[in-house]
Amino acid sequence: MYHAELEDSPAEPYLASRGLLEVAGKFGLGYVASPQTGHDRADGRLAIPYFRPAGGIHQVASLRFRAIGNEDPKYLSLPGDPTRMFNTKALITASPVVAICEGEIDAMTAELCGIPAVGIPGVGSWKPHFEPPFMGYESVLVLSDGDGPGRKFAEKLAGQLPNIKHIDMGDGLDVNSFYMKYGRDALREKCGLFHA
Numbered sequence: 001m002y003h004a005e006l007e008d009s010p011a012e013p014y015l016a017s018r019g020l021l022e023v024a025g026k027f028g029l030g031y032v033a034s035p036q037t038g039h040d041r042a043d044g045r046l047a048i049p050y051f052r053p054a055g056g057i058h059q060v061a062s063l064r065f066r067a068i069g070n071e072d073p074k075y076l077s078l079p080g081d082p083t084r085m086f087n088t089k090a091l092i093t094a095s096p097v098v099a100i101c102e103g104e105i106d107a108m109t110a111e112l113c114g115i116p117a118v119g120i121p122g123v124g125s126w127k128p129h130f131e132p133p134f135m136g137y138e139s140v141l142v143l144s145d146g147d148g149p150g151r152k153f154a155e156k157l158a159g160q161l162p163n164i165k166h167i168d169m170g171d172g173l174d175v176n177s178f179y180m181k182y183g184r185d186a187l188r189e190k191c192g193l194f195h196a
Helices: 011-017 088-092 104-112 148-158 175-182 184-190
Strands: 046-051 060-066 075-077 097-102 117-120 139-144 164-168
Touching: 011 046, 060 104, 088 097, 088 117, 097 104, 097 148, 104 117, 104 175, 104 184, 139 148, 148 164, 175 184
Parallel strands: 097 117, 097 139, 139 164
Antiparallel strands: 046 060, 060 075
16 A cells, blocks of 8 residues: 555655665555554654565565655654564575675665665664574675664674674765665675676
8 A cells, every 4th residue: 555655745856866766666655645543653754564575465564654754753663563674675686695785775776776675774773583594695795884784883893703894885875875875886895796
C-alpha cells in the first residue's frame, strides 16, 4: 500500500534529490500517506521495507520509516522490532564482493552502482550473528561514512572479519553523498571495481 502511495508524493522529489528514484520499485519504497494501524508516528515519511530474499506473501520482514524533511527522529522502527540487516538479498547474489553500508540509503546507492550491499541501521547496530554470512566472500567492503563513528565501525569490523577492506568515503561524505558528488564510476573505482 505504501509503495502505491509513493507516486506524486513528497517522497518522490526527496528520492530524486538522493539519486534513488530509479530504484524505488526494486526496493519497494513507499510513502506513508494513510498510516496503517500502529504506524501513526510514521505519517508523512518514506517507508523502507526489509524484504526476505525468498519472497512470497510474507516477504516483508519489517519496515523502517525515514523522515524526508528535518523531523526528529530521522528514522523510526516498529516497536519491539529486532535489529536487522537491510537488503539481505545481496548475500545470495553471485559475487566475490559484498559491501556493508551504514544505513538503507547508502546500501541502495551502492546497489544502484552495481555493488551488492547490505545496510546496517546505524554503527551501533552490528550484532555478532551478522558475521557468518560474510565469511565466504573474497572481499567485504565496509563503505564507511567519513566521520569518527563510521571509521570506528570499520575498524571494529576489521577486527572481526578477516576479509574486510575499509573504503572511507572521505571527510563529511557517506556513500550517497559521494555518489551524488562524483558519480557511479567514481564510487566503483574507489571500491576497486573498475568494470560494470
